[in-house]
Amino acid sequence: xxxxxxNSPSLSVQEGRISILNCDYTNSxxxxxxxxxxxxxxxxxxxxxxxxxxxxxxxxxxxxxxxxSAKHLSLHIVPSQPGDSAVYFCAASDTQAGNQFYFxxxxxxxxxx
Amino acid sequence: xxxxxQDPRHKITKRGQNVTFRCxxxxxxxxxxxxxxxxxxxxxxxxxxxxEAQLEKSRLLSDRFSAERPKGSFxxxxxxxxxxxxxxxxxxxxxxxxxxxxxxxxxxxGPGTRLTVL
Numbered sequence: 001x002x003x004x005x006x007n008s009p010s011l012s013v014q015e016g017r018i019s020i021l022n023c024d025y026t027n028s029x030x031x032x033x034x035x036x037x038x039x040x041x042x043x044x045x046x047x048x049x050x051x052x053x054x055x056x057x058x059x060x061x062x063x064x065x066x067x068x069s070a071k072h073l074s075l076h077i078v079p080s081q082p083g084d085s086a087v088y089f090c091a092a093s094d095t096q097a098g099n100q101f102y103f104x105x106x107x108x109x110x111x112x113x
Numbered sequence: 114x115x116x117x118x119q120d121p122r123h124k125i126t127k128r129g130q131n132v133t134f135r136c137x138x139x140x141x142x143x144x145x146x147x148x149x150x151x152x153x154x155x156x157x158x159x160x161x162x163x164x165e166a167q168l169e170k171s172r173l174l175s176d177r178f179s180a181e182r183p184k185g186s187f188x189x190x191x192x193x194x195x196x197x198x199x200x201x202x203x204x205x206x207x208x209x210x211x212x213x214x215x216x217x218x219x220x221x222x223g224p225g226t227r228l229t230v231l
Contacts, residue, residue: 004155034219043117043204043222044156089155098169099144101220103155 003027004092006104014112019077021107023090026071030092030102035064035075038087038106047088048075080111117223119205125229126195133191134226138207145188146220147180148204149173156204162188195230202227 005024013019021035031052036044050057050064050073057064063076077084087106093099118137126132138145143164148156159178161169164185174180177195182188192199206220 006155036222041224043206043224046219046221049219091155099146099161099163100158100169100171101146101156103148103157105153105155 002105003030004090004102004104006088006090006107008107009105010108010110012110012112013080015082016079019075019080019084019109019111021075021077021088021090021109023073023075023104024071025073025092025102027092027094027102028071029094029097032093032095033064033066033073034091034101035062036089036091036103037084038089044089077109080109082111082113085109085111117205117207117221119203119223119226121226122224123227123229125231127231128197129194131191131193132195132228133189134203134205134228136188136190136205136207136223138186138188138205139221140186142207142209142221143185144208144220145182146206146208147188147190148206150202150204150225151200159190192228195228197230200228200230 034049035047038044048059048062048064066073087108089103089106091101091103093101120135145162147159150156158171160180162182177193180190202225204225206222208220
């Protein structure tokens with residue numbers, strides 16, 4: 001049972017444009033969300049997080065938006081750079097229930113120079 | 114200490130053999146997680162330690178899998194009687210506990226151990 005879903009396996013964007021990666025979840029008890037970036041042969045690297053008490057969190061070129069009613073979050077990268085090409089995973093947790101994080105299947109982003 | 118390290122990076126074994134992986138977390142992190150990742154999937158939670166105590170285990174963790182963190186520092190994950198279905202990337206991550214004020218620390222991942230069971 002996939003509680004966190006990333007329905008787009010891949011995304012291609014021109015350098016300098018906006019990249020939007022989407023993530024949906026089914027468990028309404030999730031209250032903490034993260035985005036990770038993963039390069040080949042490396043472990044995931046933390047990018048940005050958001051608590052359910054917020055609907056937006058921004059860190060430099062990266063912004064995460066949370067729509068709790070739709071159980072949807074998105075990661076915006078502006079402007080996109082070739083070095084952003086990687087697989088992006090969203091993850092969610094019900095922090096009151098424990099420490100288990102549920103990951104999506106990932107979206108492979110390619111930024112075309 | 115620059116991050117989470119895992120050893121070995123690659124392991125090839127024959128079905129039925131036992132394997133053991135090691136994870137060294139970031140030194141001040143008291144929380145340690147093990148995940149398994151197969152091709153085309155995201156990491157799947159296996160187990161979690163706070164200091165030396167194993168506090169959570171996934172249903173995915175069959176009785177052939179055992180994890181320890183004897184001194185609250187490094188951790189080992191052992192798989193007994195390996196099966197071809199155990200072939201995957203095994204990831205370790207560490208984090209600090211929930212910080213005062215409600216700020217939650219993210220998990221820092223190691224590079225993983227890729228297991229191939231022939």
